[in-house]
Amino acid sequence: MAGNHYNGGLTREQFLFYEIRTVSSLMLQEKSRDEIFREIFTENLFQFPTEKMIKNITNTCFKRLDALDAPELLYHLANASLDVSKQINLYAIMCENRIVYDFMAGVIGEKYRSQELDFSAKDVNVFLMELSEKVPTVNTWSESTRKKLKQVLVRFLVECDYLESARSTLLLPVYLYPELDEAIRRKGDTDALAAFNCFF
Numbered sequence: 001m002a003g004n005h006y007n008g009g010l011t012r013e014q015f016l017f018y019e020i021r022t023v024s025s026l027m028l029q030e031k032s033r034d035e036i037f038r039e040i041f042t043e044n045l046f047q048f049p050t051e052k053m054i055k056n057i058t059n060t061c062f063k064r065l066d067a068l069d070a071p072e073l074l075y076h077l078a079n080a081s082l083d084v085s086k087q088i089n090l091y092a093i094m095c096e097n098r099i100v101y102d103f104m105a106g107v108i109g110e111k112y113r114s115q116e117l118d119f120s121a122k123d124v125n126v127f128l129m130e131l132s133e134k135v136p137t138v139n140t141w142s143e144s145t146r147k148k149l150k151q152v153l154v155r156f157l158v159e160c161d162y163l164e165s166a167r168s169t170l171l172l173p174v175y176l177y178p179e180l181d182e183a184i185r186r187k188g189d190t191d192a193l194a195a196f197n198c199f200f
Contacts (some may be wrong), residue, residue, distance in 0.1 A: 006098050006135045011035025011148035014157045015061050017089050019046055023061040024078035033062060067095035070187065076179045083161075083174055084177045087196070090160050094192060101192070103127055103153055107161065108171070110175065117171040124150045173197065 005160045022045055026036040034110050037058050040046055048054050055147070068091070077085045083184060094101040107127050113119055127144055132138040140150075162171055176196035193199065 004197055007133070010093075010097050010099060010152055010199070011145055013095075014152065015156060016057060016061060016064075017086055017090065017159065019057055020061045020064060020089050021077060021085060022046070022091065023058060024065065025076050027065065027074060046119050050143060052131055064089075064092040067091040069095070070125045070183045073180070075181050080177075080179060084179055086160050088180050088181055090156060091192065091195075093156070096194065099131070099149070100153070100156065101195075102131065104195035107141075108157070112174070112197040113194060113199060118169060119157075119171050120169055121150065124153055173179075 022040065023036060023100055028162075031039070037055060040058055041051060041054050046057060048057060068074070068088075073088050073092075075162075076089050079085075080088070082139075090100075090104070094104055103124075107123055107174075110171060111119065111123075128138065128149070128188040152167050154163070158166055158168075162174055164170075164172065174197040176193065180196070181193075181198065184190070
């Protein structure tokens, strides 16, 4: 289930697939969070230039994994095929950031439900406009934050094969992998299923 916060900081965080896969693997070795950060930093596993950036990215991965709250998904994130673990990473982001959850379950899920698979910048604009009516903090975001947020949401769709490219205007068929399907149902988070084109 998604957290309740609507955080525009997502613009800095990106998809972080390689990074969360790395953190998941280290967590499975039962290392402490300090040990994980130290290993990532000393061995330069993330290839980021500064200690501060590495710490921020590592903490973002921890936050997403905490929000995921599913040990079996931690295992699959580290060990499953790229397609499966990318889909789990998208769900982890949804769990951690309410904007992504609402966008994926509400906007994208509704398109799959209705089988109206056209997609454009207008869909994201309307979503943010409706969000600003519901959540006052959204009105305080700068135009550049909104613009970056739109880019990030579209990039997530490309990363997980919902769109062929950032310029695509048609959503592709999406298949919910059993590993994630089972975990979502176990958590009782059935609202999330629509985001993955699953309605039964």
